[in-house]
Amino acid sequence: MLKWLILGLVVYLGALAYVYLTQERQIFNASSIQTPLDFPCYPCETLRLEVASDVVLEGLHRPFKEAPVLLYFGGNADDATRILLHLNPALAVEVVAFNYRGYGKSGGQPSQEALFADALKIYDTFAKGRNVIVMGRSLGTGVATYLAANRAVQKLVLITPYDSIRALAKASYPYFPIDWLIKHPFESTHYMSYVTAPVFVVEVEKDTVTPHKHTLALIEKISHLALHVTLDQTTHGEVLHAFEKESIMKKVLTF
Template identity: 40%
Template sequence: MRAVAAIVLIVLLLYAAACVALFAFQRTLIYYPQPNSYGGPADTLILPSDVRVTVRPHAGPKALLYFGGNAEDVSANLASFARAFPGYAIYLLHYRGYGGSAGKPTEAALHADARALFDKVHQDHPQIAVVGRSLGSGVAVRLAAERPAARLVLVTPYDSMAAIAAAQFPYFPVRWLLTDKFESARHAQTVRVPTLILRAEHDDVIPRVSTERLHASFAAGVATQVVIRGAGHNSISESEQYLDAMRAVL
């Protein structure tokens, strides 16, 4: 009996240690900072938090704010977005720790920087389209719920980061351990601006059911879903349908 008790104790201690490790290193599993590969000082806006934003200036009422994936260099979108949306000023936010931005990424920090960017841009551009991809879809949904966006586009979005993590680590109390939960479905309930959801047909990162739950969270008539055929989670932007679908609503 003592041997069995000792084995049970060891298993429990190992399980507890694994939980502590998951809690301590959770943000290294969410965020993968990337350098800024495109543009230079002339194309960069710096927020008070010392966060960098790659910019294509353009006079007029319209602007596009973009929040990228967890391992994305958002500046790589500058040329294609500038061609696809010639009537828009373009703002691509580098999360804290990404692309020369100071600090470390957290959910609270990402939301704070998104609000700061929106408020600054809104002074010159009253019609702001908010675009979020993958991780950034959670930033975009909440921003559209809290600020007067004109349009919202969500690329490969999820209903909840906590739900995604719980599915990936089913034997751990992830919902209790996770600090950055990105509860997009909860914020989607209060969004009232026209919203486009772009889902990759062969998304191997965000389960289809997660995107469907997010879609169902919007009020009736607010969100429209388009499936990008043949695309995967990371390859969706390579499809011709990707920018075409965005142009149709922007």
């Protein structure tokens, strides 16, 4: 009996170690980006931003005169610059999209602390004093919410958002001490309490990555919900195609 208890304890501790040591790979899944990073975009220009010593982020900028500037933050397996493939070129919006550290051609290693700090620097460099729309998808909704809580923005757009990575991890590993293990909690519900801008929420029906209850927990913290759309006939991974088809960005701009 004691032998089985010891074996069970060893297996459990091994599972804890696995979750702790692999969480960066699970949260920041840059290795899953399989599509080519280069694609036609006109008129676009490549951006480079030094965010730390020897750490440079690379992104794309689509100019549009006398228009709001959209700052976009992608999902955990996204090339963020490809948001430009899902925005109608005729939309009156300037776009700035950088890849996270370790994603695409950006240097460095991703972490919650790094993504939050980089988002502030991107805003201060390209959007300060402007009419700013912040948009995030999946993992990026946590970054976008943090930015909207700490800088003046006019609109916040969240695509397949969650309440926190901590809460998602607890749901996936209910018998693990997640509060002790998690290094990148992305507590969107906390930061949402400080967001005063109108918020636009887009979720997909039967989302298996960010289930509805986690989106609902975030919505309950929103003081000004401008739009809440649930898209059917799509998935978490394909949501940007439906986002484009439903012309949701046009609704955001005309709000």
